Amino acid sequence: MSTAAPATPTWQRVTQHRLFWPVVALVALFVANTIANPGFLSLRLQDGHLFGALINLLRGGSPLLLIALGMTLVIATRGIDLSVGAVVAISGAVALSFIASSSDPSSVTTVLVAIGIALALSLVLGVWNGFLVSVVGIQPIIATLVLMTAGRGVAMLITGGQITTVNSAPFKTLGSGFWLGLPVAVFVAGGVFALVAFLTRRTALGMLIESVGINPEASRLAGVKSRSIIWTVYAVCGLFAGLGGLIISSNVMAADANNAGLFIELDAILAVVIGGTSLSGGKFSLAGTLVGVLIIQTLTVTVTMLGISPSVTPLFKAIVVIAVCLAQSPKIRDAVAARRRRAARTSQAAEVAA
Amino acid sequence: MSTVKTPTPTSPREPGNKPRTAGGMSAGMPVRFASRIRVDRRYLPVIGTLVVLALMLIIGGSRYENFLSGRVISNLFINNSFLIVLAVGMTFVILTGGIDLSVGSVVALSGISAASLLQSGWPAAVVIPLVVLIGTVIGLVVGIMVHVFEIQPFIATLAAMFLARGLCYVISLQSIPINDDTFVSIASWKQQFGEEWRITTSVVIALVVVAIAFYMLHYTQFGRTVYAIGGGEQSAMLMGLPVARTKVLVYVVSGTCAGIGGLLFAMFSRSGYSLTGVGMELDAIAAVVIGGTILTGGTGFVLGSVLGVLVLGLIQTIITFEGTLSSWWTKIVIGGLLLVFVILQRVLVVRRR
Amino acid sequence: MSTPVPEGRPVVEMSGISIEFPGVKALDGVDLTLRPGEIHALMGENGAGKSTMIKALTGVYSIDSGTIVVDGSPHTFSGPGAAQQAGVSTVYQEVNLCENLSVAENIMLGHEPRRGGAINWRATRRRAGEMLARLNLDIDPASSLASHSLAIQQLVAICRALVIDCKVLILDEPTSSLDADEVAQLFEVMRRLKDDGVAILFVSHFLEQVYAISDRMTVLRNGRLVGEYRTDELPRLELVSKMIGASLDELSELEQTTERIAHDRSGEEPFIQAVGLGRKGSIQPFDLDIYPGEVVGLAGLLGSGRTEMARLLAGADRADSGQTTVSGRLARLRTPRAAMQRNIAFSSEHRKAEGVVGDLTIRENIVLGLQADRGWARRMPRRQVDEIVEKYMTALSIRPNNPDALLRNLSGGNQQKVLLARWLATAPELLILDEPTRGIDVGAKAEIQKLVAQLASQGMSVLFISAELDEVLRLSHRIAVMRDRVKVAEITNSDDVTVENVVELIASGGTDS
The missing domain is CATH 3.40.50.300 (P-loop containing nucleotide triphosphate hydrolases)
Structure with missing residues (x-):
């Protein structure tokens, strides 16, 4: 508007920040938890390890964060990856089957090779998705639906339809180990988060990804290698899903082809959307994704803590999603803006009339 | 040329070597004749589905005894009646270029509501319409979220999926058996034709739904608007068609179909369970895509989706007949088939441009 | 023009129409009057507000102020559908039909003959065939729209507009993709409709065509009304100067330099x-x-x-x-x-679809080409970016003078300048x-x-x-x-x-x- 607007008050700038409502939701959840359980925020040191609900929250959320990070990049290019859950299952199945069939399940070398094979396969699966989307030109949702459907079948093929369990101390470290007082999984997820943040914000990668997501054709004409960028984000998303799958399987020391990472693609997409990255691509926020992951993870914890059956969690997820999406919906924002404008216009009219 | 919305609507259209003046079209009889025989490209994907279906029947029939029997075919319909209904609803949504992820959960919600209400003594005559209405209402809520609040269909239906699943758990965590006499007698009604052929209530309901959907899509303004929106929402709006109402209604249709699907599943399993229908939305989407409907909208047929469901069902049947194959091959084969069909559609789109 | 210019009670009277988009006043108090049986040209340069005016009349945009009177009673149409109900049909510059449907359907969509509530396809195709015949178009109504050239599609769009009993037909640049024969064919149809008492609002860039067909014209400039004139009373040169307005001097100065x-x-x-x-x-x-x-x-x-x-x-x-x-x-x-x-640098004609990256800032849009050339790993140093951005924003006087503004909030002209800056920065x-x-x-x-x-x-x-x-x-x-x-x-x-x-x-x- 060309009419001279007074400088936006600070509080308004805060409330208009796109992470405002997600952060409010997270804080509200924390408050609810602390009321229900005063010890929620407390931490205690035991055997040089930090313990407490918050630590469990972080550790439990690590795989989701990894997957949501890959998903953020994919969604920023106007894509979506439905196959991450299947990749989680495949990655866990491959690693545990390899360890289980090796002569020395407890050797570090075995575990490293297993992790290497699982990650390489996940990367290949991501490359496959990227190939379908960027080269063949199939819509992301359907291209990744192929692997989503077939992937669990493949995982069962690998495990022979059984739930594979192993006993391997080095592998257990990934999911349940501690380092410097914190869970190893948190370091892994945190390290990947920092790496992605560095790669997207300290290089031009972030801007080019956003540019491809906002306007693919304009980007191509501007000389952006959109095909290789899109291909890369799917590959990275597959890789991160594989890493998440390793942590999940290490947590329970079992590979369950049917249930490992079931619906984690939906949780990851939710986390991304709650964090303010639009499904129609473009601008993305890694910090937002982190907040989204924490909200979803806290929600799960809260439901348990409040003594409600954990099965009802989806209901609360639905409520949070609907609330956050409505708050971010352009319609509601426009309605608020229009009311403000109409108020301004009426006051102007009043002045003219006077 | 293309009967599909191309991904880049702004790209200059290519008249190519087509005659620029109308006169060129009025060529003599041979051309007319030739154009009669030539198959409309819109039917190509469906014909592909038909070919796959026929091949599967031939292969199955030649490999296994009793495969091409009335019993197997009847069972194909009986076991997949709920999926047919879901795929029909999904077809409406996908034709407009949307997607509905909530149907699997709505099936569970509708089923468990029916079981729970019947258990507490409500009469079946009230319960049956009521649980269908549950689907309708959820569809309406989704439609409003999509259209009024401009939330992407993916997210809106995802929220509805979580909502419905959560409500299931609120109703009951355990499976609830259905013992209501009226309901059971409706569910167990069947008509035998000869030795092997038979139909059940759920098959009748599914076929009626298919017939109504076919009528709606091809003989009402609502149906034609669905296609027009898939061809270009902006164009449909400028043509003065009721875009807003139609966009909300397709989700209502899909929700209602999911409600009916839940009812059929409850009849099939004689129980309601909150874990029913996990991943069923993916089967429905896969059936629609395999049935030749293009995910960007505008092209596809409800009968194609029925064929798609039958293909999925036959895969299952063949794997059962094979005996030595493990169940997970079903998923792998469906994934592979999906890939083939998607690439086929892609090739068609590219060739048209 | 030998035919008398029709007078009589106006079928459409728009007065004092104003529409404001964020940052742009698209229309500012514009009047337009259409009389039955006249062909009225809406003239103005690109961006003068012609399309906005049409969309205001047909209810695509809601007006901020002004009144629209159709057939003697005030109307504000809720959308193109409502406008059609009242007899106002539009054929847009870019063919707005559905390529996935048949010709017959595109003509009849929303007006199909029914039998017992169901669409009667045979009657629909017959009716569409009649409409096509009225325009001397010999094409199969059952054929797919996409199988026809843009010119034919344009004529199909006109058929569609005629299906309803229309009192007002709006043709927004219908001739830009037609060749001379097709234009003649179109004009014949327009004259026939005019004789039937239809008011036609005609927008075209081709002055010849406007002078050949129109009775009256309304000239817009920069969203404002310049005036309404009888075609036979306004010499061509005068029309051009009215359309271009005050910048005539500026342009002639350019000519000399x-x-x-x-x-x-x-x-x-x-x-x-x-x-x-x-x-x-x-x-x-x-x-x-x-x-x-x-x-x-x-x-x-x-x-x-x-x-x-x-x-x-x-x-x-x-x-x-x-x-x-x-x-x-x-x-x-x-x-x-x-x-x-x-x-080699290429600035596409489709500014929105193929140039503007709306959610990125002016700064990012300017350096996008350069950065893409360097690859993602070598981010341009901030100082270099600022120098380039500063240089081009000043040289091209890009408004607002804030490199952090999102490109989508800029006016068309400034967006175009940013795109030029993007390409000039690559030193082509x-x-x-x-x-x-x-x-x-x-x-x-x-x-x-x-x-x-x-x-x-x-x-x-x-x-x-x-x-x-x-x-x-x-x-x-x-x-x-x-x-x-x-x-x-x-x-x-x-x-x-x-x-x-x-x-x-x-x-x-x-x-x-």
């Missing part, structure tokens, strides 16, 4: 030389040379192959025949990137500009024209495409004429070359030149 007389090029090496370059279904093989410091204009109708030629030279589409030499070396321009590496030797002045205000237009002349005088080669022939003539040293996807003629510009000459060349297909 541009050195557009081609000098002898023998012995020089062209920057780019295309030989037999073509692409099936897109453009027939053509030859073209562009020398350093030269502006080559492309003239032709919409769909004549101007854009397709530009896209081949820019690597936006792949050629399937011929070859290109850049600076004397064979160059395969298979991607936009390959062209950029040969210092050949700048391909496809309709760089479409839909932007007159001031920005003059600035861009000046810039083109200036760049050429500094040695840059420019390929300049515009639907406005006077603009092409004003800037170009040489002009290539396109028709039906063939390059039909190439002329050297001089003071003797007039718009009429070029129009003749386009019409005759260059055969008698």
